[in-house]
Amino acid sequence: MLVYPSRLLSPRCLAAWTSAHNVAIFLKARAFSMAKPHPHGYVPRWASGEPFDLPLPSKILCVAKNFASSKEELDSHRENSNESMDKAIIFSKSLTSLVSITQPIELQQREDVFYETELALLITEQLPQSPSGCPPKDCLAAVGGVAVALDLTLKDVQNASKAAGGSWETAKAFDRSCPISDWVKVAGLEENSEWKISTKI
Known part of the structure; x- marks a missing residue:
């Protein structure tokens, strides 16, 4: 997951970054005053308690097939899985999907809800276009923060949509479907950086 201010990441850079590093979610942002929380209540925070003076995310772009199990599942829906192996699949979540990970997770009285633990990356520098x-090393150097997020999916809705050749928004973009933690500041990432994160329920 990447969070970045407006115009920092081009689609071509997005594709280059995701194919090289299997990043799960990218968040696009616009300028705003951090004194005003987003209408649906999400307020980004630094884990250190410092004032968060970066733009509020306004768009969430997600990258599929970053888990081995999800890749196998998606490839099983394709006639030519070898052709699809290295192609990134991009989908989006709504802004209202963002919510603090400390808040209760509302499952809309559904049983078939799937979750994936994701590493979120905050992009704080202008990326060359x-x-x-954009070269992967330039993308990594622009990372200014990391967080943990959950990608929640309504699997029954997603499976029906995939079978019909439709989009994933109804399964992925429902309100509060992207719980996210406070951000930890970093000064760029190395190409072979390793982060161990997990979710326990």
């Missing part, structure tokens, strides 16, 4: 895309 070119026809060939």
Whole structure:
């Protein structure tokens, strides 16, 4: 997951970054005053307690097939799985999906809810844009924070949508479907950085 201010990441850079590092979710942001929380209540915070003076996320772009199990599941829906192995699948979540991970998770009285634990990356620097895309090392150098997030999915809705060749928004973009923790500041990431995160229920 990446959070970044407006115009920091081009689609080509997004594709280059995701194919190289299997990033799960990218958040796009717009300028705003942190004194005003978003209407649905999500307020980004630094875990250190410092004032969070970056733009509020306004769009969530997600990358599928970052888990081995989900990749196998998605490839099983394709006739030519070898062709699909290295192609990123991008989908989106609504802004209202963001919620503090400390808040109760509302499952809408549904039983078939799937969750994936994700590493969120906060992009705080302008990324170069070119026809060939942004080099992965430049993307990594622009990371200014990390957080833990959950990607919640209504699996029955998603499976029905996949079978019909439709989009995933109804299964992925419902309100409060992206709980996220406070951010921990970092000064860029190394290409082979390793982060161990887990979820216990």
